Amino acid sequence: MTETPTGSRDPDALVRRAGKRADTRQDQHFLVDDRVLDRIPEYATEAGVDLSHVLEIGGGPGALTDRLLAVADRVTVVERDPDFAAHLRTEFADEIAADRLTVVEGDALDVDLPKFTASISNLPYGASSEIAFRLLPEKRPLVLMFQQEFADRMAADPGTDDYGRLSVTAGHYADAEVVETVPRTAFDPQPRVTSALVRTTPRDPDYSVPSDDFFMDFLKAVFTQRRKTMRNAVRNTAHISGLGDPDAVVAAADEDLMSARAGNVTPAEFADLATLAHEVGDPEA
Structure with a gap:
């Protein structure tokens, strides 16, 4: 049985219970800063986002999953690492039994995604672009962690140094804003780059295209x-x-x-x- 209330599990303790360290070769960097973890769902709640069914890509040991379960009615986690998928099923057995959590084992680029009302995720950086552009056409609010350089380009305006194909492509589906810069020290192991959270608000563009x-x-x-x-x-x-x-x-x-x-x-x-x-x-x- 779960002894720790949802939303207050210690990130380092979750890593220990998972019994497995992050594999940087697999692009795994676990977010372990409680303050950042607590703020991430707030970027959705303060915007009035529908959190009846939240999709998380890359659950890892479950620190963000825990915070999402505290604010969402239901959460679906897609986790490609079989060891972490098994850990999530054990760690959150009560929530799964209550039909509040579903763990999907597989690659987020290959599995069938459920119907979701928002996605809040600490994305694996190596696949962040592909995952983001699988999610954006779904026209649902997103709060996603990226490398800061990627985040800045995603939210850039025309005529700025960061403006490019990524800016136009993202803006075709949603308004994107960088809501927080996250230091390397918030992760274990630390990545080589600073990270940033991007919040997107879906909208239709004010122009039309052939396709x-x-x-x-x-x-x-x-x-x-x-x-x-x-x-x-x-x-x-x-x-x-x-x-x-x-x-x-x-x-x-x-x-x-x-x-x-x-x-x-x-x-x-x-x-x-x-x-x-x-x-x-x-x-x-």
Whole structure:
């Protein structure tokens, strides 16, 4: 039986009970700072997020899981490490029996995700980008831990040094904000970089695109040559964007836009250009 009330388990004690240390080769860095752990759910509650079913990616020894169970009606944890998945089932046996916790053993990029109302997670950094962009199209609020560099790029505005493909792609699905910088000392073992928490609020963009897939491919293409003008970026990356006639796009597009560089182009301008490219650029089917 669980002896410790939900929401107050000691992170270091959880690691000891798990009987397994973090494997940095598997990108495991456990968040063990009680103050940070306590604050993470607050970034969701203060925003009025629906916490009836929270999805956590990467439960590890269960410190964040414990905090989430204190505020959520139900929690589903996806954990790819079989040892930690087994530990979570033992540690939170009461919560599982009460149908408040489900532990899914597997890779978050491969398993079928449940219907969830929010995701709050300390993501494995090596897969953080792929996981984030699996979650964002679900249009649910997120509070996710990333490397700070990634977090800053995700929330960056046009014309800033951090602005790029990641900023536009994330902003296509949600408003993103960095709500807290988390020092290396909050983790065990300590990662080599500072971390940051990002909160996203889903919304529809204020522009339209031919399709999300084409828009994402177009962004990927032009941002590979972000230091060149859009004119050259469009022409030089047809093998990525799938355009059969990039010259037609350049000829039809606004001259000022074609003279700009990707880092200074707004999401709405990218959307307009992608729409034009889809119409006149003979994209591959």
